[in-house]
Amino acid sequence: MNRAMVLAGALLPLAPSLAVGAPGLNLGWNYACPTTTASAADMSFACNDNGALFSIIGSARAPAGLSKVTAEELVFDLQESGGALSPWWHLEDASGPAPGGCRGADPAINPAGSLSLTTDRTGLSTAVCKGYWGTSSSGGQTYVPGYGGPNRARLQGTFARTPSGAGALIADVQYYVSNIGLDSQHTIPDPTDPTLYVCSGCQDGVCIVFNSCKLIQPPGTPNGDITVNTTDFRNFVTWQGGGTIGCPQAVPIRRATWGRVKSLYR
Secondary structure: OOEEEEEOOOOOOOEOOOOOOOEEEEEEEOOOOOOEEOEEEOOOOOOOOOOEEEEEEEEEEEEOOOOOOOEEEEEEEEEEOOOOHHHHHHHOOOOOOOOOOOOOOOOOOEEEOOEEEOOOOOOOOOOOOOOOOOOEEEEEEEEEEEOOOOOEEEEEEEEEEHHHHOOOOOOOOOEEEEEEEOOOOOOOOOOOOOOOOOOOOOOOOOEEEEEEEEEEOOOOOOOOOEEEEEEOOOEEEEHHHOOOOOOOOOOOOOOOOOHHHHHOOO
């Protein structure tokens, strides 16, 4: 099966930048800086292919006071238009005795999950959004269905780099901070593979909100850790128009220690 990259627009080397404001968060579909015209607020998909790939890029316009950033904690919330999260949006991976969701990674039935969260920005233009994490960061993700309500889910990620490779973020400069990958596995039956199961719900409207990006500095660093949780240009995207729900629909963020968030990936 051929896997085709589904992008609403080609990445332009010098894509025009849209008007933006002070420090805050941005989110957009397509493999592009989210405040450029190559990025999109909504993704419409015919749900007729198991091999499509989508990208949601997140960025943060940096606040002042960041002299040595060693890690970041990311929080995204998802809300579906129906009363409960559909199988297509059950993207949680198997963990211990708990099975994976319909499209999550589960060694027993589905070796590769349909959701990924990284800081990879390979090939992205740095004309508007700048790079910081590059390929030197390491970390992980967790996806929690039902967080905040039966039709909601939370995606969290923590990424870090060694203190020796850490540096400053320049105030009011926009930096790439996340790359959410989503594919369309298990959307339709495959006549060549009778074992392939289908997860319903691809046509449902969904809103995804970038709620916060906590930028971590070593203990004792002036200004300490700084959390960005305001909007710069647009901190949400929709899938299939978002349905009948208002967007953004953010779930209130619970305060969590760095140790507690890291424990999600042990």
